[in-house]
Amino acid sequence: MAQPPGFVDPAHPHLVCKLHKSLYGLKQAPRAWNERFTTFLSTLGFTNTYSDSSLFVKQVHSKIVILLLYVDDIIITGTASNAIQDVIDSLTVEFKIKDLGDLHYFLGIQISKTKTGLFLSQTKYIQDLLLKTEMNESKPCDTPCLPYTRLLKDDGQSFGNPTLYRSIVRALQYLTFTRPVIAFSVHQVCQFMQNQMVAHFTAVKRILRYLKGTMHLGINYHRGDLTLKAFSDADWAGDPNDRRSTTGFVAFLGSNPVSWSSKKKQTVSRSSTEAEYRALSTTTAELDWIKQLLMFLHVPISPAPVLFCDNLSAIALSFNPVQHQKTKHIEIDVHFVRERVATHQLFVQFVSSREQFADILTKGLSAPLFRTHCDNLMLNLSKQEIAGGC
Structure with missing residues (x-):
C-alpha cells in the first residue's frame, strides 16, 4: 500500500490514507475485493484449492455447491438446488448482487443447454470482431491457415498499422477458449506482435475469414x-x-x-x-x-x-x-x-x-484432415x- 504522489505527509511519510471502502480504479481495489469476498465465502463453508484460486466448493452432506468467481462475475452450480439457493440468499444479504437466472452468457461465451449436455460458443463475439475489423463481408475459407506452411519473421514489406494488428490478435486469443482448432494459427501470428509484416496480417485475415464461415460452431459437451x-x-x-x-x-x-x-x-x-x-x-x-x-x-x-x-x-x-x-x-x-x-x-x-x-x-493441415x-x-x-x- 503506497500513498499517491502529492499526498505524502512530510511529518509522517510512512503513513497512507485509510479508505472506508475500495473504489474502482485503485490498484489495491481488486485485491481488497477478492479478500473481502473470499473471506465471506469461508464463513459460508466454502473452501478453495491451489489448483484454481477462483474456484470454491461447499459440501453439504453428500451434495456439493460449486462457485466460480471472475472479478465480480459469479457462476453457481451444484447437485443440491436448496443449498444453491441458500448461498444466493446469503450473498444477496451481504452484497448488492443481481441473480440472472440460468446461465446463458458469461464473459463473451454463450452457453446453451441441449438434451445431452451443454453447447459452448462465441458466435456474438465473432460477429462483433468481424464488424470491428470490417471483415463481415469477407469470403470464407476452409482452414484458418495454409496447410503445412509457417510464417517467416522477414517476409516482404512491413505492416504499417501495428496497433490494429495487436488489437485483432489479442481478440483472437480469447476465441481459443471455445475454438481449439484455431489455437495453432493464433499462436503463429502472436509471435510477431513487435514486428509485423504484410504477410503476417494476411494470415490474421485468413483466420477471420475462417471464422466468418464457421461462426456458429462450438463445443458440444455430452454426458x-x-x-x-x-x-x-x-x-x-x-x-x-x-x-x-x-x-x-x-x-x-x-x-x-x-x-x-x-x-x-x-x-x-x-x-x-x-x-x-x-x-x-x-x-x-x-x-x-x-x-x-x-x-x-x-x-x-x-x-x-x-x-x-x-x-x-x-x-x-x-x-x-x-x-x-x-x-x-x-x-x-x-x-x-x-x-x-x-x-x-x-x-x-x-x-x-x-x-x-x-x-x-x-x-x-489440409482441409479434409482438418475437418x-x-x-x-x-x-x-x-x-x-x-x-x-x-
Missing part, C-alpha cells in the same frame, strides 16, 4: 464416462525462424475436450524424440493439474490417465530408466513422466499420426438456438 486421457504431439524444429519445436496437447474427460494448448518450446530440441518427450512432460503436468481439480470437485475418475503419443522412441524413453548418450542433457524435471509411468499413475500408449488429435495444434480433427474435438453446430445477450 458420459469420466475416464481421463490426453493426446500429445510436437512438430520438431517446425519454426523456420529459430528451429524450435511447437508442442500441442488436448486432454479429454470422457469424449469431451477440457484442456488444450499450442505453444512453442523455449529451447531447441536435438531430435524428434526429445521434442516429443518434452511434449509428454508438458501434457503430464496438465493431467496432474486436472486430476487435482477433479478430486477437489469430488468427481471420481480412473486412477491412471492414458497419454497417447505417435513417437515410439519417446514412449520407450518414458519406460526405460537408463540414461542414453543422446538424452543425458535433458533436464531432470522433464523425466517426471518416467516416474509417473513407473508408479502406474500414467499409461503412455502409441497412436498413429492419422489418429493423433493434437496434430491440429502443432501444424497447419476430421474438428469432429474429434467435438466442434460442431448446436441443434438448438444459442441463447445470448449483451
Whole structure:
C-alpha cells in the first residue's frame, strides 16, 4: 500500500490514507475485493484449492455447491438446488448482487443447454470482431491457415498499422477458449506482435475469414464416462525462424475436450524424440493439474490417465530408466513422466499420426484432415438456438 504522489505527509511519510471502502480504479481495489469476498465465502463453508484460486466448493452432506468467481462475475452450480439457493440468499444479504437466472452468457461465451449436455460458443463475439475489423463481408475459407506452411519473421514489406494488428490478435486469443482448432494459427501470428509484416496480417485475415464461415460452431459437451486421457504431439524444429519445436496437447474427460494448448518450446530440441518427450512432460503436468481439480470437485475418475503419443522412441524413453548418450542433457524435471509411468499413475500408449488429435495444434493441415480433427474435438453446430445477450 503506497500513498499517491502529492499526498505524502512530510511529518509522517510512512503513513497512507485509510479508505472506508475500495473504489474502482485503485490498484489495491481488486485485491481488497477478492479478500473481502473470499473471506465471506469461508464463513459460508466454502473452501478453495491451489489448483484454481477462483474456484470454491461447499459440501453439504453428500451434495456439493460449486462457485466460480471472475472479478465480480459469479457462476453457481451444484447437485443440491436448496443449498444453491441458500448461498444466493446469503450473498444477496451481504452484497448488492443481481441473480440472472440460468446461465446463458458469461464473459463473451454463450452457453446453451441441449438434451445431452451443454453447447459452448462465441458466435456474438465473432460477429462483433468481424464488424470491428470490417471483415463481415469477407469470403470464407476452409482452414484458418495454409496447410503445412509457417510464417517467416522477414517476409516482404512491413505492416504499417501495428496497433490494429495487436488489437485483432489479442481478440483472437480469447476465441481459443471455445475454438481449439484455431489455437495453432493464433499462436503463429502472436509471435510477431513487435514486428509485423504484410504477410503476417494476411494470415490474421485468413483466420477471420475462417471464422466468418464457421461462426456458429462450438463445443458440444455430452454426458458420459469420466475416464481421463490426453493426446500429445510436437512438430520438431517446425519454426523456420529459430528451429524450435511447437508442442500441442488436448486432454479429454470422457469424449469431451477440457484442456488444450499450442505453444512453442523455449529451447531447441536435438531430435524428434526429445521434442516429443518434452511434449509428454508438458501434457503430464496438465493431467496432474486436472486430476487435482477433479478430486477437489469430488468427481471420481480412473486412477491412471492414458497419454497417447505417435513417437515410439519417446514412449520407450518414458519406460526405460537408463540414461542414453543422446538424452543425458535433458533436464531432470522433464523425466517426471518416467516416474509417473513407473508408479502406474500414467499409461503412455502409441497412436498413429492419422489418429493423433493434437496434430491440429502443432501444424497447419489440409482441409479434409482438418475437418476430421474438428469432429474429434467435438466442434460442431448446436441443434438448438444459442441463447445470448449483451
